[in-house]
Amino acid sequence: MSSNKTSQNTLPEAKEKQKRKIFLRLVVSIIAFILLIKYGNVDLKAAFNHLLTVNPLFYTIAYFFYLVTLFSTGFRFYIASSALGFHKNYLQCVQLNFVGTLFNNFLPTTFGGDALRGYYLRRGTHHSITKAVACLVCERYAGMVVLFWLATIAFLLQDIGFISKEAWSVRRAFVWFSYLGTFASFFIVPFLPNINRKLFGKSNLIHKKFIEPVIVYWNDMGLVIKIFFLSVILQISVLLCHIFIGLSLNIDIPLSYYLVFYPLVTIAGFLIPSLNGLGIREGAYIYFLSLVGINGDAGLAFGLGWLVILFITSILGGFVYMFGDFRRNIPLEELSKFQT
8 A cells, every 4th residue: 555655656756857857958958049049150041041952852862861760770679679578579669769759859748759668668568667778778878889989980090091180170079089988888888797796796786776687788799789780770871861961951061071070969969968959969060060161050051951850750750659559569479470
C-alpha cells in the first residue's frame, strides 16, 4: 500500500521536473535566437530570401540522404535493442525513429523523442528501464563518437599537410577537443568495466546498476562492430545531406570543411541544453561558416534549410504516430522469423 502511495506521489513530481527541464530548454533556445539576431550580424529578411533561392533538385537529394539516416538508425536501433532482449522488429524501430523526430523537434510535451522511444521499447516487457535507457545511450554514444572521428580525420589531414590551412582554420581548442573525444572512444570507454572493477571492486553499485544489465555491449565485439558500422553510414549520410544543402543554396563551402563544422555543430546542439539544439544550432552554423568567409545571412539560411528537413520529417513522424504499429510487441516466434 505504501509503495503505491510513493509511486503516486513521485509521478507528479517527475512530471513537474520534466516540465521545468522543457521550460529551461525553451528559455535557452529563445535567448540563443535573440542573441543571434542582436549580435550575429544577421539580416532575417536576407536569410529567408536566400533560402527561397534553393535548388529543388539538390534539396530533394539532401532530403533523400536524411531519409537514409532514419532507415540506417532504425537498423542500428533494432540490433542494439534485440541484443538486450527487446521485441521490436526492424520496421517498428524505423517507425519509432520517425516518431522520435516528431517529439524531439516540435512538441513541447513531457516526453522527449528518446524518452518516447524508450517507453514504447520497454512497454509490455519484463525488462528494467535501465536496459531501455542503456540502449538509447548506446545509440547516442555511437553516433557521437563517429562525429569525433570525422572531425579528427579532418584535423589530422590538415596537421600533416594533406589539407591546406588556407582552405579553412578553426581555433586549436576545437582540434584538441576532437582529439580528446577520439582518444576516449578508443582507450577509455571500451575498458570501463575493467576500470570500474579495479577502482571499486568486483561488486559495486555502478557495476550492478549501469554495467551489468548491458554488459553485452562490452562482451560482444561483433555487435559493437555492427553498431559502429551503421553509425558510420548514418553520419556519412547526414554529411552528404549537408553537402547538398550547401549546393542547393549555392553556398561555396570547402568539401573537407564539412568534416569539421557539421560534427562540431551537432555536438554543440547535443551538449548545450535547448529544444533539440534550436537556436544553438543556427548560431553554430553562422559561426563556423563565417570562418570560411560565408556571411551570417547565408549561414542562417543553411541552418534554416536543415531545420526545414527536420520539420518535414516531423510531419511524417506525426502520421506514423497516428497509424504506426510500433506500440505492439512482436512474439518471439515472429521475431525469430524476421531475423532469419
